[in-house]
Amino acid sequence: MSKPQPPVNKNETIELTFEDLTHEGNGVGKVNGYPLFVPYALPGEKAQVKVVKVKKNFGFGILLDVKEASQERVDPPCDVYEKCGGCQLQHMSYKMQLDMKQKQVKDAMHKIGHLSHVPVHPTIGMEDPWRYRNKVQIPVGETExxxxxxGFYRKRSHDIIDMDTCVIQDEHNDRMVEAVRRIAEKYSIEPYKEENHRGVLRHIMVRTGQTTGDIMVVIITKTKKLPHQEAIVQEIRDTFPNVKSIIHNVNNKRTNVIMGDQTNILWGDKYIVDTIGDIRFNISPKSFYQVNPTQTKALYDQALQYANLKGHETVVDAYCGIGTISLFLAKQAKKVLGVEIVAPAVDDAKKNAKLNNIENAEFYVGEAESLLPWWQSQGLRPDVIVVDPPRKGCDESLLNAMIQMQPEKIVYVSCNPSTLARDLRILEDGGFETQEVQPVDMFPQTGHVECVSHLRRKNNNSDGRLS
Incomplete structure (x- = not known):
């Protein structure tokens, strides 16, 4: 018996009505039950579509002409939106973006975690979902x-799209990148070429303190020396007198990693400073620091609410980074133990604790999946565990250690609803109950969503331990 063939052919033009969205924000339409995924299409729309890829169970198309538009469709303010790979949702009203992200989390909880009963609250959005990013890393290339x-790379390529503004970047970042590009061009600095590993200037990075106005410029080159270094530094300072730090980073490897190992201060300070709430942070060129401090505050406020600390608790913060959430926790807890695999981040965390006169936070270098099981074997029983893992989620050994430690609460911060749902299922099976999940829109105009989840230990007996 022959297998049924897809009802569409590659390069065929069809009319399609859209009924749903993928987690990336692509429109979903069906032809005789066969789904086609089409970027920039919205549910309820009818459009002319060209089929560009046909697989056994699904296909892909490109939007040619919208015949009936959704009321949620808006005009993207970015001139290169459909070329650049940075944003995916500018054609969608912000309300629809927030609803889509809540649905994405609900779907993961239902399909992956089998936790349909757990409340997933409406996504916490921004009052102004533009110009929120405090850090930009822009590759440099050569014009014709x-x-x-x-500019940023074209989708699924390393072809640089020349641009003079990015509507999700802090405006200071925009102006600084353009100024450094212009100054480097004036002094005939050669751009780096990936194909032959030649040239000088690879990337321009700018970091801005959202509350302080501090600006750091990082010039990343393949060469150990920056040609015309003194003149370039002086021109940057003359153009932007509020610049606090000008850094030269050397990356002479054939790699997609942006920064290299050698960093030199050309002028100014080693750090810039920013604040989230009442906590100050020193930010170095390589520091991991949330790119949207406004929403980071919303995220951490939610985490603190779920932790509900009274002042007597011991808290473990796995994947603590430079101590951002640890320091907030330390203000309300008896003691916080932070774990991070990146040694320079732990150094920054210790410095940030000192900067804020916080003495009840300790930071350790190591893998959370190794250190927590060892702590557990040594008898550590934290009252609250906070985890904020990378997209791959928590290692199974870490989840098992958390279960064995039997904290009263677990606060799970996640940047990936799929791995969050998977891990919540394991924690539920290990004796915890997920109370609620709160999505937070850290990256408006993109398909990404962060979540904070609140778990409590089940079946407490009189001594407060799992029975």
């Missing part, structure tokens, strides 16, 4: 005329 261009 031989000048310098700076």
């Amino acid at each position: 005329e031989g000048g310098l261009k700076a």
